[in-house]
Amino acid sequence: MTMRLSSxxxxxxxxxxxxxHAWGWGGPHGTITQAALKALPAWQQExxxxxxxxxxxLYCAIPDLVYTRKDLTPFAMMDSRPGLVxxxxxxxxxxxxxxxxxxxxxxxxxxxxxxxxxxxDAARYAGTLAHMxxxxxxxxxxxxxxxxxxxxxxxxxxxxxxxYTPLHGPVENGTFxxxxxxxxxxxxxxxxxxxxxxxxxxxxxxxxxxxxxxxxIIQALYAADTNAWNxxxxxxxxxxxxxVADALHTLFCLGRQRSGTSEAAALRTVDLSAFAPLExxxxxxxxxxxxxxxxxxxxxxxxxxxNGNEAVPLRLNIADNGQTKVxxxxxxxGTGTRSVLTYLIPSNIYERFTAQVGLHxxxxxxxxxxxxxxxxxxxxxxLGPVKGDIPAQVIDVSLAGVTNLQLTVTSAGGDGTxxxxxxxxxxxxxxx
Numbered sequence: 088m089t090m091r092l093s094s095x096x097x098x099x100x101x102x103x104x105x106x107x108h109a110w111g112w113g114g115p116h117g118t119i120t121q122a123a124l125k126a127l128p129a130w131q132q133e134x135x136x137x138x139x140x141x142x143x144x145l146y147c148a149i150p151d152l153v154y155t156r157k158d159l160t161p162f163a164m165m166d167s168r169p170g171l172v173x174x175x176x177x178x179x180x181x182x183x184x185x186x187x188x189x190x191x192x193x194x195x196x197x198x199x200x201x202x203x204x205x206x207x208d209a210a211r212y213a214g215t216l217a218h219m220x221x222x223x224x225x226x227x228x229x230x231x232x233x234x235x236x237x238x239x240x241x242x243x244x245x246x247x248x249x250x251y252t253p254l255h256g257p258v259e260n261g262t263f264x265x266x267x268x269x270x271x272x273x274x275x276x277x278x279x280x281x282x283x284x285x286x287x288x289x290x291x292x293x294x295x296x297x298x299x300x301x302x303x304i305i306q307a308l309y310a311a312d313t314n315a316w317n318x319x320x321x322x323x324x325x326x327x328x329x330x331v332a333d334a335l336h337t338l339f340c341l342g343r344q345r346s347g348t349s350e351a352a353a354l355r356t357v358d359l360s361a362f363a364p365l366e367x368x369x370x371x372x373x374x375x376x377x378x379x380x381x382x383x384x385x386x387x388x389x390x391x392x393x394n395g396n397e398a399v400p401l402r403l404n405i406a407d408n409g410q411t412k413v414x415x416x417x418x419x420x421g422t423g424t425r426s427v428l429t430y431l432i433p434s435n436i437y438e439r440f441t442a443q444v445g446l447h448x449x450x451x452x453x454x455x456x457x458x459x460x461x462x463x464x465x466x467x468x469x470l471g472p473v474k475g476d477i478p479a480q481v482i483d484v485s486l487a488g489v490t491n492l493q494l495t496v497t498s499a500g501g502d503g504t505x506x507x508x509x510x511x512x513x514x515x516x517x518x519x
C-alpha cells in the first residue's frame with residue numbers, strides 16, 4: 088500500500104498489478120498472492136474456479152481500494168467498527184491481541200461464507216486476509232511508529248538524493264519475481280480460532296523476518312545497488328507468499344471441512360515459546376521487561392544467557408529411575424527472577440499447559456526461585472522454593488476457560504546470582 092498525506096483528507100495511489108514481477112507492496116500484492124495460489128492443492132484451485140484470477144489481481148488489493156471501489160469496501164470492514172472504512176491495522180501490524188482479533192474476524196468471515204457456497208464473497212474476504220498478511224511481512228510496514236523511516240534516517244543518514252524523501256515508497260518499490268516452487272502449504276488449525284492463533288505466530292515470524300531486510304534495502308538504496316535492493320525485498324516477499332499460502336490452504340480446508348489426519352495430528356501440541364509474550368507488543372523485549380538477577384537481561388527463547396550475553400543451551404537436571412541426568416531442551420525459555428511472561432491463549436482450544444521447570448544444571452546450582460503459573464489472573468500452580476540441587480519438576484495445569492496465561496519467576500531468597508530459571512518445553516496440549 089502507498090499512502091500520501093496532504094491537505095486533502097486522504098489520497099490513495101492505486102497501483103496496477105504485474106503478473107510476473109513485483110513493483111512495490113502495491114503491485115506485489117498481486118504477485119505474492121498469485122505465488123501463494125499456485126502452491127495450493129488442485130482441489131482448492133478448482134474450488135476457486137473463476138474467482139482465482141481476481142483473487143490474485145484485484146481482491147488482494149481491497150484494503151487499498153476502500154475509497155475507490157465502494158462495491159468491495161464491505162470486505163475490508165468489521166462489524167465491530169461500523170462506519171470505519173479504512174482499518175489502519177490491515178496495513179500495519181499492531182499488538183498480538185489486536186492482530187489476533189483481525190485474523191480471527193476475516194478468516195472467520197471467509198470460512199463462514201465458503202461454508203454456504205459463497206465462493207465469490209469468500210474469495211473477497213480471502214483477498215483482504217492475504218493483503219493484511221503481506222503488509223505485516225513487508226519491510227516498509229514493520230518498523231513500529233516509523234512507517235516513513237524518518238527516525239531510521241537519523242541512524243542511517245541518507246545521501247542528499249534521499250535527504251528529504253520519505254523512504255516508505257522507495258523501500259517497497261522494486262522489480263523481482265516471486266515463486267515459492269513446490270512449497271507445501273500447512274494446515275494451521277481445525278477451527279477458526281485455532282487457525283488464527285497459529286497464523287498469528289507465523290505472521291509474527293514474518294514481521295521479524297521483514298525487519299531484517301529493512302537496513303539492507305536502505306543501504307542498497309543509498310548505494311544505488313539495484314540488485315541488492317531487489318534481493319532483500321524478494322526475501323521478504325517469498326516469506327509472505329508462504330505465509331499467505333498457509334492461510335489460504337487453511338481457509339479452504341475449514342470452509343470445506345476437509346483436512347488430512349496427519350495434518351490435524353500435528354496440531355495437537357503447540358510450542359508456546361514460539362509466540363511473542365504480551366510484554367513484547369512490538370515483538371522485541373522492552374527494557375521495562377528486563378530482569379535484574381542473575382544478571383541484567385531478558386527472557387530468551389531457546390537459550391540461557393550466561394552473564395547476560397553468552398548463549399548457553401537450556402539444560403536441566405532430570406530425575407530418571409532414581410538417578411539424575413542432564414537433559415538439553417531444544418525448545419524452551421531461559422529467564423531470571425522478577426520475570427513475567429504473559430501469553431494470549433484462544434478459548435477452549437487447548438486442554439492443558441505442560442512444562443518442565445527448574446534451574447540450569449550448571450549455571451543454576453546456587454539458585455533459589457519460585458515458579459508460578461496464572462490463568463486470567465488466578466494462580467493455577469506454584470512451585471518453590473526450587474533450588475539448584477533439585478531435579479526439574481513437571482507442571483501440568485488445566486486451561487479450561489483460560490485466555491491469558493502468565494508465567495512468573497520470582498526469587499525465593501539468596502543473592503540471586505544462580506537464578507538461571509528455565510521453562511523447558513512449554514506446550515499447549517489439545518485433548519487426545
